[in-house]
Amino acid sequence: MKLIGWLMLGLFLATLAWGAWWLADHTRLRHDAFVAHRGAVPVAETEAIVSHPGGFTSQAVHLSTATGLRVDARLLRPTVQDAPLPVLVLLGGHRTGRNAVDLVGHPGPFVMVALDYPYHGDIEIRSIGSFFRGLREVQQALLDTPPAVSVALDWLATQPWADTDRAELVGVSFGAPFVAVAGALDERFRRVWIIHGGAGNRGWIEHNLEDRVPQDWLRPAAAWLAHLLAHGSSFDTESWVARIAPRELIVVGARDDERLPEHKVEKLYAAARQPKELIWTEGGHIDPRRPELVRKLLELVRDRIRADHGAR
Numbered sequence: 507m508k509l510i511g512w513l514m515l516g517l518f519l520a521t522l523a524w525g526a527w528w529l530a531d532h533t534r535l536r537h538d539a540f541v542a543h544r545g546a547v548p549v550a551e552t553e554a555i556v557s558h559p560g561g562f563t564s565q566a567v568h569l570s571t572a573t574g575l576r577v578d579a580r581l582l583r584p585t586v587q588d589a590p591l592p593v594l595v596l597l598g599g600h601r602t603g604r605n606a607v608d609l610v611g612h613p614g615p616f617v618m619v620a621l622d623y624p625y626h627g628d629i630e631i632r633s634i635g636s637f638f639r640g641l642r643e644v645q646q647a648l649l650d651t652p653p654a655v656s657v658a659l660d661w662l663a664t665q666p667w668a669d670t671d672r673a674e675l676v677g678v679s680f681g682a683p684f685v686a687v688a689g690a691l692d693e694r695f696r697r698v699w700i701i702h703g704g705a706g707n708r709g710w711i712e713h714n715l716e717d718r719v720p721q722d723w724l725r726p727a728a729a730w731l732a733h734l735l736a737h738g739s740s741f742d743t744e745s746w747v748a749r750i751a752p753r754e755l756i757v758v759g760a761r762d763d764e765r766l767p768e769h770k771v772e773k774l775y776a777a778a779r780q781p782k783e784l785i786w787t788e789g790g791h792i793d794p795r796r797p798e799l800v801r802k803l804l805e806l807v808r809d810r811i812r813a814d815h816g817a818r
Contacts (some may be wrong), residue, residue, distance in 0.1 A: 534710055538739060540687060544653035545571025549662050561585045562612045566604075567619075569661055577654040578622040580606040582613040583667065592672035592811060595655060595695075596620045596804075597688075599794055609800045614808045619658055624650040632696045641735065648684075648736055655688035659695070670694060670817075674805055676701065678800075679765075679792055683707055686746035691753075698750050701758040701803055702792045703704035704770030705744045705777060708733040714765055744777035751779035756810070758785045758803065765791040 548569040555565045562584050569577040570784055583591065594616050596602065602609065607619035625647035655675065662668040675695040677685025682703020689698035704710060712729035719725045732738075755778045759771035775784045785807070792799055 511543040539649045540652045540691060543573050543575050544656050545573035545575055548657050550661055560612045564607050569657055571658055575650055577624055577657050579658055580620045581605060582618040583622055590667055590669035591615055591617045593668050594618045594674050594676055595658055595671055596676045597685055599676035599680055609794055609797050611801055621658060623647055651684040652687040656692045683743045686743045690746045691751035697754045699756050699807055700762055704766045705773035706770055707738050747778040754781040756783045760791055761786055761788055763791045779785045
């Protein structure tokens, strides 16, 4: 019995030590990964240019770096272009890039690049093993997203039709934390837009789990675990937006947002330093199933850029 007791104690201590290590590993800041995985100027593989009614083209672009980072994007620009155009880099929901033509439509007098998140794993979970493999790939994709934004701008800087001195970064909803990181680290973006994003990523997760986790007592724990697994401490949006200055940050909130309370938007805005601006729009949260709302919000961005350039 003594031997069994010592074995049980040893197993308990080992489990406790592993748990402490796992917790420490998932709470440590991984800011170095945002820079280290960016790599040099990427190698680009471009698909055929597709012409669309209304006078614009789209093109799928696949970028890769020596660090193993792979970025998929959809490029939209006018069919006729007399000079390099301002650049808008857009990060929204899952598969934004491949759906950009339907969501964005005509980009206006701009070069618009809509990024997909750099997740290349299997969407379906078939076993416990595939869950853990998929989890590791999702975690890596999250850490790779801010450098993916910079890699896209690296490639755009080599294109004669893109004016990257007038590059702006737009993050929509789920893209907000990643755009805050990328916008803070990459000073080539002259302005950063956060549309329908807010402060408190863990609270945002909890709020959006109401339908999937109806138990009030369980939801905070589920949100804590999801935030932990996503390396949420490294994507603290309030901390990152404070580092964007002296470049401008514009926060756009929706008065009737069903996914993001107003006070979360206001808290994010308060965390930023000048120059900054808070714009409120009517309606609910942006949704890819309502492309007309996506286009309306992007038109707000484009109108501001046109006005700024016209004032010069």
